[in-house]
Amino acid sequence: MSDQVPVEQEIVIDCKEKKFDDCVFYGELNENNEMHGYGQLCFFNGDECVGQFQNDHIHGYATLTTQHYKYTGSFISGQRTGKGRMEWPDGDVYEGSFLNGVFDGEGTMKWGNKCVHSGIYKNGDKCGFGTFVHADKTVFEGTYLNNLRNGSGKFTFTNGNFFTGEFVNNQLLRGTMVFGSGKECKFELSQEIVEIENANQFIYDSIVGKLMKEEIKIEELNENEKKMVFCE
Numbered sequence: 001m002s003d004q005v006p007v008e009q010e011i012v013i014d015c016k017e018k019k020f021d022d023c024v025f026y027g028e029l030n031e032n033n034e035m036h037g038y039g040q041l042c043f044f045n046g047d048e049c050v051g052q053f054q055n056d057h058i059h060g061y062a063t064l065t066t067q068h069y070k071y072t073g074s075f076i077s078g079q080r081t082g083k084g085r086m087e088w089p090d091g092d093v094y095e096g097s098f099l100n101g102v103f104d105g106e107g108t109m110k111w112g113n114k115c116v117h118s119g120i121y122k123n124g125d126k127c128g129f130g131t132f133v134h135a136d137k138t139v140f141e142g143t144y145l146n147n148l149r150n151g152s153g154k155f156t157f158t159n160g161n162f163f164t165g166e167f168v169n170n171q172l173l174r175g176t177m178v179f180g181s182g183k184e185c186k187f188e189l190s191q192e193i194v195e196i197e198n199a200n201q202f203i204y205d206s207i208v209g210k211l212m213k214e215e216i217k218i219e220e221l222n223e224n225e226k227k228m229v230f231c232e
Contacts, residue, residue: 015039027053051075073098096121119144142167 018025018035027039035041035053042048051062057078058064064071073084080086080098087093096107102124103109109117119130125147132140142153149167156162165175177185 023047025053030055099123 014028014037015026016029018029018033022045023041023043025035025039025041027035028037030036032055034056036055037053038051039053040048040050041053041058045067047064047066049058049062049064051058051064052060052075053062054060054077058075059077060075061073062075068088070087071080071084073080073086074082076082080101082098083096084098085093085095091112093110094103094107096103097105099105103121104123105121106119107121114135116133117126117130119126120128122128126144127146128144129142130144134140137158139156140149140153141156142149143151145151148170150169151167152164153167154162154164159180161177161179163175163177166173175187177187179185
């Protein structure tokens with residue numbers, strides 16, 4: 001998007017008016033009386049689009065401000081396609097690639113609760129490799145399919161402890177917890193790991209009591225090692 005000319009720097013050479021049922025356009029028109037060039041589209045409900053138009057469609061670089069979101073970026077034939085930034089009133093922000101109006105390609109989603117996901121999107125869903133940072137700074141790195149964790153993944157805690165495991169549709173099937181002391185705890189469980197803010201506590205509660213009997217038991221960890229799980 002850095003090579004795009006900011007909308008506010010463009011100059012309207014021939015400003016005309018065109019009325020629609022739900023909005024009015026002020027800007028450049030072609031010989032067919034179509035929106036074509038730079039202009040401003042004002043909707044009667046308060047929505048507004050300022051930017052480039054072609055053959056009666058938003059086309060090129062523009063800013064669309066609605067009651068529900070604000071989008072600044074590339075359009076093709078009226079659809080958000082290309083690089084763009086989308087903001088919502090609750091503080092959520094997405095910046096990255098779009099295709100036909102939805103997230104598609106590389107992008108970063110930041111939620112108002114401080115969670116952040118960076119990775120690949122397909123048809124609006126997380127799909128492919130991605131990194132999800134929880135509000136408590138626990139980090140998940142792994143593969144997604146249809147917006148769900150599928151395949152191998154790794155959670156890393158702020159104290160350096162980590163565990164790796166296999167996921168199917170967000171269900172954690174099995175994995176290995178590695179503590180700072182070097183001790184490893186293997187486990188099997190079927191537990192959904194959701195996009196929550198406090199991942200440390202959730203994961204710890206899921207693992208305790210689920211450790212396989214032939215591996216290191218939770219009782220064998222000293223108090224300092226137990227506290228490390230909580231990043232204290």
